[in-house]
Amino acid sequence: xKLRMLLAVLLVVSVVVVMPVLGQIPADTLVIGMNHxxxxxxxxxxxxxxxxxxxxxxxxxxxVNFTGGEDAFKEVKPGLAESWEVSEDxxxxxxxxxxxxxxxxxxEVNADAVVFxxxxxxxxxxxxxxxxxxxxxxxxxxxRVDDYTVSITTKAPIGEMLFAxxxxxxxxxxxxxxxxxxxxxxxxxxxxxxxxAEHDAGSGxxxxxxxxxxxRIVLTAFDDYWQGAPQLRxxxxxxxxxxxAQKLALERGDIDVAWNLLPEMxxxxxxxxxxxxxxSSSSFSYHYLAMNFGCExxxxxxxxxxxxxxxxxxxxxxxxxxxxxxxxxSIVPVGMFSHLDLSYAQNLDKARxxxxxAGYAGGFDVELITRTDQPFTDIAAQIQQDLKKxxxxxxxxxxxxxxxxxxxxxxxxxxxxxxxxxxxADPSGAATMMAHCRVLGDDAEVKQMAWRCMYCxxxxxxxxxxxxxxxxxxxxxxxxxxxxxxxxxxxxxVMLHNTLTQVATRETVVGLEIPAMWPYTELRGVSKTQ
Amino acid sequence: MSMVTYIxxxxxxxxxxxxxxxxxxxxxxxxxxxxxxxxxxxxHAPADLVEEMRAKWGLDKPVIEQxxxxxxxxxxxDFGVSMASGRHVLQDLVEYFPATLELATVGALISVVGxxxxxxxxxxxxxxxxxxxxxxxxxxxxxxxxxxLALLMMLLFYFILGWLxxxxxLPYYMDPPTRITGMILIDSLIARRLDMFTIALKHFVMPAxxxxxxxxxxxxxxxxxxxxxxxxxxYVRTARSKGLVENRVVLRHALKNAxxxxxxxxxIVYGRLLEGGVIVETIFAWPGLGRxxxxxxxxxxxxxxxxxxxxxxxxxxxxxxxxxILYAFLDPRVRYD
Numbered sequence: 001x002k003l004r005m006l007l008a009v010l011l012v013v014s015v016v017v018v019m020p021v022l023g024q025i026p027a028d029t030l031v032i033g034m035n036h037x038x039x040x041x042x043x044x045x046x047x048x049x050x051x052x053x054x055x056x057x058x059x060x061x062x063x064v065n066f067t068g069g070e071d072a073f074k075e076v077k078p079g080l081a082e083s084w085e086v087s088e089d090x091x092x093x094x095x096x097x098x099x100x101x102x103x104x105x106x107x108e109v110n111a112d113a114v115v116f117x118x119x120x121x122x123x124x125x126x127x128x129x130x131x132x133x134x135x136x137x138x139x140x141x142x143x144r145v146d147d148y149t150v151s152i153t154t155k156a157p158i159g160e161m162l163f164a165x166x167x168x169x170x171x172x173x174x175x176x177x178x179x180x181x182x183x184x185x186x187x188x189x190x191x192x193x194x195x196x197a198e199h200d201a202g203s204g205x206x207x208x209x210x211x212x213x214x215x216r217i218v219l220t221a222f223d224d225y226w227q228g229a230p231q232l233r234x235x236x237x238x239x240x241x242x243x244x245a246q247k248l249a250l251e252r253g254d255i256d257v258a259w260n261l262l263p264e265m266x267x268x269x270x271x272x273x274x275x276x277x278x279x280s281s282s283s284f285s286y287h288y289l290a291m292n293f294g295c296e297x298x299x300x301x302x303x304x305x306x307x308x309x310x311x312x313x314x315x316x317x318x319x320x321x322x323x324x325x326x327x328x329x330s331i332v333p334v335g336m337f338s339h340l341d342l343s344y345a346q347n348l349d350k351a352r353x354x355x356x357x358a359g360y361a362g363g364f365d366v367e368l369i370t371r372t373d374q375p376f377t378d379i380a381a382q383i384q385q386d387l388k389k390x391x392x393x394x395x396x397x398x399x400x401x402x403x404x405x406x407x408x409x410x411x412x413x414x415x416x417x418x419x420x421x422x423x424x425a426d427p428s429g430a431a432t433m434m435a436h437c438r439v440l441g442d443d444a445e446v447k448q449m450a451w452r453c454m455y456c457x458x459x460x461x462x463x464x465x466x467x468x469x470x471x472x473x474x475x476x477x478x479x480x481x482x483x484x485x486x487x488x489x490x491x492x493x494v495m496l497h498n499t500l501t502q503v504a505t506r507e508t509v510v511g512l513e514i515p516a517m518w519p520y521t522e523l524r525g526v527s528k529t530q
Numbered sequence: 531m532s533m534v535t536y537i538x539x540x541x542x543x544x545x546x547x548x549x550x551x552x553x554x555x556x557x558x559x560x561x562x563x564x565x566x567x568x569x570x571x572x573x574h575a576p577a578d579l580v581e582e583m584r585a586k587w588g589l590d591k592p593v594i595e596q597x598x599x600x601x602x603x604x605x606x607x608d609f610g611v612s613m614a615s616g617r618h619v620l621q622d623l624v625e626y627f628p629a630t631l632e633l634a635t636v637g638a639l640i641s642v643v644g645x646x647x648x649x650x651x652x653x654x655x656x657x658x659x660x661x662x663x664x665x666x667x668x669x670x671x672x673x674x675x676x677x678x679l680a681l682l683m684m685l686l687f688y689f690i691l692g693w694l695x696x697x698x699x700l701p702y703y704m705d706p707p708t709r710i711t712g713m714i715l716i717d718s719l720i721a722r723r724l725d726m727f728t729i730a731l732k733h734f735v736m737p738a739x740x741x742x743x744x745x746x747x748x749x750x751x752x753x754x755x756x757x758x759x760x761x762x763x764x765y766v767r768t769a770r771s772k773g774l775v776e777n778r779v780v781l782r783h784a785l786k787n788a789x790x791x792x793x794x795x796x797x798i799v800y801g802r803l804l805e806g807g808v809i810v811e812t813i814f815a816w817p818g819l820g821r822x823x824x825x826x827x828x829x830x831x832x833x834x835x836x837x838x839x840x841x842x843x844x845x846x847x848x849x850x851x852x853x854x855i856l857y858a859f860l861d862p863r864v865r866y867d
Contacts, residue, residue, distance in 0.1 A: 038825075048571075210705075212706060214815075214822075215699070215700075215706075239815050241812045242813045251689070252689060402564035402565075
């Protein structure tokens with residue numbers, strides 16, 4: 001009898017437990033499955049993580065804007081500032097703030113709010129502040145001129161795109177509502193850092209309605225948005241850390257967008273009915289092979305060129321990366337202002353000829369250091385196989401990333417396969433890292449990749465600095481293209497590709513475009529068909 | 531020695547163990563060849579900012595000085611501030627630990643009940659079909675990788691059959707109950723939301739079952755072995771010869787005496803479920819301590835690493851203490867000295 005009772009109870013519990021629980025997602029709600037692990041909080045002055053930047057993109061505005069898909073980072077567009085001009089000496093920037101723009105609180109965006117936001121970021125002095133501080137180190141350099149005019153003085157002249165990249169940065173560049181910040185300020189926390197970490201004080205197309213940590217972020221539409229109300233009423237960014245779980249949820253229709261799928265899942269979903277793959281046309285992340293000038297055979301320009309010609313780039317991009325990368329052999333990424341498109345393909349005859357010219361027809365032994373994880377080990381194996389064809393015998397050594405970085409900084413590598421990314425949308429970052437080196441010693445001012453590969457050509461650092469400061473965009477573009485061409489010809493890098501951001505959506509989702517820096521993806525224009 | 535004296539002595543010893551674990555983790559995290567500030571700021575930040583941040587987190591001081599400062603903080607109940615989130619570590623632990631504790635507890639309950647039932651059946655029906663099935667199931671449970679099992683369950687019960695939700699503690703459209711304990715089942719009961727309790731329970735099924743697979747296997751094997759020993763004892767034969775019903779012989783006389791090793795393994799299983807849930811937490815999107823600790827390790831967030839390790843160590847030690855106390859109830863011959 002007892003056993004029967006027990007069985008009956010078990011049956012009831014089982015039925016309750018297995019009853020379907022999920023309903024259909026409403027047409028005005030977009031549910032995105034995303035890994036929340038990198039999410040820390042939404043304090044604009046602190047945000048450095050891509051996922052946090054993506055949330056800020058929906059909630060805040062900056063003076064200038066990067067909008068659109070493919071061409072988002074090729075020119076600067078007006079944001080809260082409808083126009084701007086720079087003084088003759090290239091030091092003072094005057095911004096004219098758009099009138100009639102409202103914060104979510106209903107307060108008006110004006111010059112005071114802009115000055116308050118940037119000065120607040122300098123006061124808070126969090127990790128990303130260097131992006132602003134390198135040009136504008138003190139609060140007095142940011143001034144209110146009148147109700148709708150702000151002037152910002154830089155310590156040295158810089159190009160418009162570089163200025164915009166720093167002040168349009170999705171984080172420290174955000175304009176906050178001073179009244180709301182003051183309302184939530186406390187004695188211990190006069191700048192309301194704690195409050196703003198979990199709420200918003202912005203003027204963007206959405207507001208943060210709810211944040212349940214490691215569960216969901218709910219954004220609701222801001223109908224008075226100055227560029228027009230968003231199409232969606234609600235966006236739910238649901239925590240789904242595991243790519244397989246995201247894929248299954250997308251296929252079942254429990255989420256509309258899966259943000260963190262693996263390349264092989266994307267390949268599979270491309271042919272799946274009811275699913276659409278949306279991808280960026282580039283990104284500012286890249287894989288590259290670094291060659292150390294301090295290592296004898298690699299110090300010969302012909303050897304470095306031979307290595308460039310020997311690699312099968314298509315096998316790496318299409319095969320190993322499974323289409324999740326776009327081939328690019330220049331130090332400036334595809335899709336960024338002044339990118340030089342000079343792609344070349346494997347040419348073994350040319351490579352062998354160059355090896356012979358350098359006196360290394362018989363080849364040599366070399367060590368290639370890289371990380372222990374994928375795709376590094378596969379790419380290293382491909383490089384080993386390709387270089388064998390021109391008699392370069394590669395020994396692959398793998399180590400954890402922290403160790404690879406240590407070797408790179410100590411400049412004890414020969415060949416080193418690594419990944420890099422640019423912090424903001426201007427070529428000056430790439431040029432500084434890969435072409436700026438004045439001295440080889442420890443007293444060097446910039447100790448980035450060029451220095452680490454002992455690549456110190458005379459005069460190149462001057463070009464890099466000149467390009468950063470150049471006001472005329474056309475001349476600036478010419479300078480960056482010249483730098484790229486020179487580094488490509490004689491430099492220590494074999495650039496392989498830029499990795500892509502690939503997401504999959506239900507086919508009911510329309511209007512989603514992903515720019516080269518995916519956190520700048522705007523959801524304002526996204527809608528859903530029934 | 532009285533029980534109370536014993537418990538007090540063990541609690542003091544427990545503090546010593548946790549302190550030891552903290553010291554070990556503190557020093558290990560400081561000697562690994564990686565720089566948390568570099569990890570936090572990326573490779574392109576200027577050197578003076580890196581130095582400023584190092585000073586801010588006290589990383590520019592000698593390790594021993596950092597250690598003493600940390601111990602001083604701890605003595606004042608301060609676990610420090612997470613370098614990644616800027617929040618107090620204690621605040622983060624309070625946020626994430628209840629979810630893990632709740633999942634591990636449900637997993638441990640399933641492990642204990644399932645393991646004992648399987649073990650007893652297996653011992654009583656030794657050599658018969660039920661025994662073979664139970665043993666194969668136990669072997670599978672012990673050898674199957676958790677991530678694989680989790681994905682398989684998700685594929686079957688969520689994707690193909692659609693019976694169970696695919697992750698999280700509640701559906702996205704449902705607001706969680708007012709946070710009192712941080713445990714969703716308890717909080718939904720306190721809020722008198724039976725509907726929410728039922729839905730939350732559904733969310734527990736897959737992660738808790740996945741998590742308990744190993745526990746069921748381990749406990750059933752130990753129960754079986756222990757039961758077989760006991761079933762061969764004279765007093766069991768005596769009980770049977772008195773004419774007692776077999777169920778009574780097995781459950782009243784044999785099982786209680788076979789429980790000692792089972793309690794030990796159950797304690798270990800509980801501890802393991804608590805610290806080993808990271809894969810299950812990731813696959814089933816569970817907002818628990820395992821994921822928090824893993825991210826802290828990856829980001830080299832020292833205060834968070836030390837804080838979460840201490841919580842796990844504390845809980846593990848407490849479990850051991852509970853197991854030892856349970857011994858006395860199960861076997862009066864056990865003396866505490």
